Structures are given as C-alpha cells and as structure tokens.
Amino acid sequence: MTNTVTAVRRAAWVVAWDESTSQHVYMQDVDIVFSKDGILHVGPAYEGHVDEVIAGASLMVMPGFVNVHCHSGDEPIAKGLFEDVGTAALWGNALYEYSALIDADDDAKAACQTIMLGDLMRSGVTTHLDIASPHSKWLSLAAESGLRAYLAPGFREAQWRMAGSHRLDFEWNKARGRERYAEALAFVDQACTHPSGRIDGVIAPSQIETCSEELIQDAVAEARRRGMRITIHAAQTMAEHEELLRRTGETAPALLERLGVLGPDLILGHCIFLDHHTWTRQRSRDDLARLARSGTSVAHCPVTFARSGMTLESLGAYCRAGVNVGIGTDSYPFNMLEELREALICSRIAGRSVFDLDTGSLVSAATLGGAKALGRSDIGRLAAGAKADLTLVDLSHPAMQPVHDPLRNLIHCAAERAIRDVYVDGDAVVKGHRIVNLDYDGAIRELQDAQKRACRRAEQDDPQGRSLSTLAPYSLPLAVRG
Template sequence: MTITVIRNADVVVAWDAQAAGHVYLYGADVAFEDGKILFVGERYAGTADEVVDGQGRMVMPGLVNIHSHPSSEPLNKGFLDELGSPALYNSSLYEFMPILRPDAEAVPDCVRVAYSELLLSGVTTVADLSVPHPDWLDLAAQSGMRVCLAPMFRSARWHTRNGHVVEYEWDEKAGADAMAQAFEVIARAEAHPSGRLFGMVCPAQIDTCSEELIKESYAEAGRRGLRWQIHAAQSTVEFHEITRRHGVSPIQWLEKLDVLGSTSIVGHAIFLDDYPRNAWHSRRDLDLLAQTGTTVAHCPTVFMRRGIALRDFGRYRRAGVNIGLGTDTYPHNMLEEMRNAAYVARLMAESPRTLSTTDLFEAATVAGARALGRSDIGRLAVDCKADLVLVDLDHPMMQPRRDPVRSLIYAAAERAVDRVYVDGRLVVSGGEVLTLDYPAAARRLHEAQKRTEAAAPRNDWAGRPVTDYSPLTFPEAGQRASGARS
C-alpha cells in the first residue's frame, strides 16, 4: 500500500471530535493509505511513499452532495435559465421540463459533464437521483467519485394539456415494476468492485407516487438498511394537489404514511404549511421535520431562478432540522450552490445573521454525510475515508485569505480547487478532471441540445417551437433588421 503525506499545508480544515466540529489547523500534515486517513495534525513522523507539498494549500474534506440529477440537468442550460409557467406558479416542472429531455444518446454525456463539474467544485460524494440508464454504474465507477445511486420510480406521470392545469396519468403496476428494477440497480451498486458505489431508495415525487408505493418503498428500504428520499413540498401546484387529495400538507401526508424519520430525506421541503403563499391553517411542518429527524435536501439555485426560496435555511436549522445541500440543476457547482444558499437565506430572513459560514460548511459535509448514514466522510479525521480537496491559497481569487473557507465560497469557488482525492486516489489535478473527458462530453451536448430542441414541439401540448417560450437573449440579426423595416 502507498502512504501519501500532504506535508506542511498552510491550513487544514480538520475534525475536532471533542468539539464535534471543524477547526482550522495551521502548518499541518495529512497522511492517508489504502483509502483511509492515517494522520491529521502537526509533523507526521511515519513513513511516506509519496509526499505532496502543502505550502500555499488548504486541505479540506470532500463535499457531500445529497440531491442531484446528473442524467438530465446539464442539457437544460440555455433552455430553463429564466423559464417558468406563469399559470403554474412559475414552476417549470410540469409544462416545460417533460418536453426538454435528453435522448438516450445524450444521457451518458450529461452524466460525464455533471460528474466533472461536481469533482471540479470539490464534491467527493454525490447522491445521483436518475431514471436508470444502461451506462450508469460504469460511469459512476469511472468518475472516481463516491456515488449513491438513487434510481427514481413513480406510479404516475404529470402533464398539462393547457398550461394551467396539471393532470396525472396513473399506472400503478408500472410503478411497482420500476421499484423492483430500482432495487436491482441498488443491489448491483452495493456489490460493485470499486467499493465506492452505494444505493438509496427514491420514490420520485410525493404527488406521482401512490400511497402503497411510498409505504412499501420505505419499508423495503428499512429492511435493507438503505436511506430513502422523495421530492415533496417543492411547488405550489404540488401543495394544492396534496391538500386537495388528502386534506393535509405534503409533510403531514408523509407523517400519516409514517415515512418521516432519521433515514428519510425530503427533497426541497420549501412549501411548508407556514409558507406565506400557501395560506394554510396549520403550523406543524417545521416541527415535524425536526422531531422526526428527517433531513431536508436544500438546493437553492434551481428555485431562485424562478423567484422561489426556502424560508429560510437558518430558521430550519434553529428548529433542529438536519439540512444537507445538493445541486439540483446546472451548473453542478457545489461551491456556487453554497454561496447561493447563504445569500438566499439572508435575503429571505432579512438578516445576515440567520446562518453562518460554519453552518453552511457543515451542511455540505457532516450534515450531508449524516443524511446518507455515513460517519466516515465529510470530515478529516483518522480512519475516515481519504476524500479530500486541496485548495490553491495563492490563487488571486483567494486573496486576501484571512478566512480561506469564506474566500473559497464567496469568491474563488471552483477556480481555486487544485487537487481532489477520493478513496485516496487522485481524480482532479491542476484543476482538471483525470477520470472523465469533460471538454469532449460538453461539446457533444451542444449537438444533443439541437436534437432536443427539434423534438420538443412534438411533445408540447401546444406544438410550439422552443423559441416561443424560451427565446434567445437577442434576436438574430436578420430578424432584427426585418422587424426594423416593418
């Protein structure tokens, strides 16, 4: 086995077990072997096969992303940046996303692009919520990341035939069959020789899954010792649909089904019963999340594009809710997502004190690890996984660097990420991904997006060209000239 030592790092974000928190260590060493951390502290005295100069570097734990959709989201760049259905409370879920989907040929490149962006922004563990696709396990293993595969399944698909009413097409047998397939994928992931793949159970959305599918998936997750995640309280449409069906909020419907708990993650959980625009009569949801130990997967970027926001990160945390972070949308940049989480929370709270950078960093590390049932990631401590990130403190965007984690999150982001190790293996060096061809995959997605745009009118209830609802920032020159003449 090879022992690697990062020697004399300017700063190490180490784990203090007694204080149960991260601390700054200055002029420290980090040693690891066979995918595990051997030493964190001053002057490692053991043998070393490889020595990495830590001067001018900060060593920090790899980030843990608990909610992401790599198989589809990279293709949405340029389509959904400012698009939401005006008659569906500005969500893009129901009218536009179902018709702007990558074809089977494009999916592997979507995954390559998303995984690359995650690695470049310091993510070493990601929960990948995708519909199963043939290349999934191979790409996850090839990436070098620690990937939690969460194959999504559901009993119904949503659609709209007029742009203002969402309808559901139910096929409960298909949902049960898809759940069985999901468990097969998870079993293959858990048995994968890389040792870096694991699984999570994911009934896709609270409004597209039958009561039986939600309850059975949760029970089977418990029998297999797996985590469980569902999208819920993610839109006004969904809140209205669940209250219409069941007379309670989405969170309270999950409570009635007995699926909230310390092994459960709720994707988004924005539209609680006390969310102002809901004007609902109860005020129980936030306490329910806290009391049951349920985690919220917070992904601010995709919602802030539509003028929607969690109210607010600090309020949830003070209530005792475990909050982890995810990159629900493009770019899959965890450091930018952290920055957005901080700014949106402070804006919604109308106070810079609603959360600290300490809170934010914990959400992206140990809180996310807790949500995934892992105590061996998200921290730099002996016997934890050797998942770590080296940040270039000499990068101009890191200057001045009185507080390097703040400089990284609020200014430099991925530009200062120099090296990334997962399981002790170097997967990013010099700011370049070593395991995947990111530039080539990104170029191929450009052609794939043209195919998506050409196919979209056939799937649209109104048969519109994409430019009708998602026009380019500027008209083509010929169109502008023609319009001027008329």
C-alpha cells in the same frame, strides 16, 4: 496493489474534525497524511513513513463535499432554454410545462452524466446522490469517475400532464409504476455490491404526488429491510403543495408522518413549501418540528429554485429548528460552491438578516449534514480513521488573496477556480484542475447535437404544438444571421 501514503506537509490551513466538540475547526501549519485506507493523521508533524509529499504552504485542505441531491439525466442539455420562462398559473415554476419536455436519449445520457460528474468534482464534491432513470452506462460511469456514488433510480406511477398553460394533471399507470419500482430494486441490489466499494443504492419514489401512498410505504419498507436510504421530492413546488391539499388536506411532511415514513433514513428533496412558508398561508406551524423530531433530512438545492424566484424560508431557520440539512446541486450548473454561495445569500434574504446563517454552519451542512443524511460518520470530516475524501484549495489563486479566512474566500469569491486537487479514497479524481478519469471534453462535444435532438422532441411532444422559438425564445432579438 500499491497503497501510496501521501502527506500534505505543513498545510497552511486545514478544516479538521474536532471530536471533543463535534465540529469542524481550523488548524494551521499541520500535516495531513492519507492513503487508500483512509486518513492516517491530522495534526503536528507526522513521523511515520510516507511515499509522496505535497508542500502545503499555500494550501487549505478541507473535507470533500457531500452532495445529497443531483440529477445527471437530462440537465446538462436543458441549459440555456428555460431560465426566463415559467407557468404563471403554477406560481412561475417551469418544471411541468417546460423542463419536463426535455428528455435526453440514451446516447446523450452518458455525456450528461460525464459532465455532471466532472463539474461536481471540480467544485470539490467527493460524494454524490444521483436521482435518474437508469441507462446502460450509469453504474459503470459512476464507478469510473472515482467519486463516491449513491445511485437512486427514480420511479413513479403518475406522469405530469399540462392542459394548456394553466392546469397540472396526473396520468396514472400504477402497473407501469410497479414495473419501474421492481427494476429500481434490482438496480440498487446490483449497485451496492459493486467491487469499488464506493457505490450504494438509494430507493427513490420520484415525487410525493406522483406515487400512491401504498407505493411510498412499500418502497420505504423495502429500503429499511435493505438498510438503504430513501429519497423523495417533497414540498418542492406550490403546484405539488396545492395538489396534496386538494387530495388529503395535508402538507407533505404531515402526509409522510401519517404514512409512518419520516425518519433518519429519509432525505426529502427541496422541502421548501412547508406550513410556515409565506406562500402556503397555512394555519399550523408544525412541519419543521415534524422533520426535526423524526430526524428526517432535507436536501437543499437553492440555485434551481432561486432561478425561478423561489426559496426556502430560511436555511438558518431549518438549522435552528434542529432539522438536518444537506446541500445538493439538483440541476445544472452542478457547481457545489456556487450552490453554497447562493444558499448563504438566499438564507439571509429569506431570513431578513445577515445573522440568519454563517459560513461555518453552511460548510457543516455541505459536509457533516450530507454525511448524516447518508448515515455516515466516515465522510465529510477530516480525522484519523475517516475516508480519505478531501480537497486541496490553492490559496495562491488571485481570487483567494488576501487570506484572512479561507472558507469565506472560497465561498464568497473564488469558488471552483481555487480547487486544485480532489481525492476520493486516497486517489486523485481532480489533479491540477484536470479531471483524471473521465473524457469530459469528449462529452462536451456531444452536447450541442444532443440538445438539438432533445429540442426537436420537445416541439413534437408539446401539447400546444409550440415551436422552440416560442417555448424558449432568445434573450435578445436575433437581428442578423449572416
């Protein structure tokens, strides 16, 4: 197999890793050289052999983003349905009464995954952690895409049940949950031996409130025996917070601390409603310290929650408390740069200050924070010896002009429009804005029918027997259908 050595010559800007200060720094007018073996050089003119040269005069080279939390399963077909609804009795959240009604069939899951992977890579993601129900193409599509993948088959012992529109109940079936858990273990054991070397498994009890304490402890012990990461949705809604208080009197971090499962190998999905959050009205202020001293990581996905009027308080406060935070995209639109922009805005609104978080710290969370959450020092940074996971940003794009600070332009204005090429392990997965390895357009063509099928099932499954027009009314009255 040939191993092409590629050089970006005299890149106008490079977001490079500075080992001496352990942070990203800007370099200007330097070479970056890489192959399948990794990054060979970042710095002034490279003298060694190269096979391919890319002119860097109008480029910024930056590390690929590490997305620590996304769901390929149903999300692309849930688009446009429930953005304006929520359950008032559950603090306005749409998750339990509405979103949970959408369930893609196996035919649609591969299309949904293809779209997620394509959208992620086009917004500069090179590593992703996908929490989903396994389907027959899950592993092969992740491998074909060329992205670095952490596949997390979710399992749980309880299903959410809504009685009317006011109460969340839990229907427990522990035997079935244990079966799903065994299947998940078998899947991750298979995933981590994939010949691409880019795929690993993650052990994922789906939600803190849908798994028994015993299952969470067993799953964490199995993950630690295998040296795998663990991810759990925790402190993601007020309904969950209130349920945990009702069961144990504890917040999510307090419960997980008592179970002995907090630690640097644990990634908590969302972690919004902690004891300092103004909605929870707790007496204590201990949760951020619990996460920080245990080294537990938080996967922060602001877009989905901000859409429902909720936000973490605040990303800057988590960082100042010493909590490791990575960024994820959770559900659609799977646009990492949109996620970053919203993370910055939400942080400043929740922190009530423009000084709550700066652009450089945010970029670090989306790269180094994610890499640390996954226990890796060879991704999320551009340095000799690291993996060749990187993004070429087109500084000549109108949305990037004029250039004073290209990361600010990218996050505050241009977003994915300026992402030209994306490389993983030295191979292009996006080239000239085009997705190299996936049939993205084919997957898009499947979505309309897949959404119609899912909506018919939602109408059948809704305990209140509501029609789609009641569950998901149009945002404007339909005046004429010609």
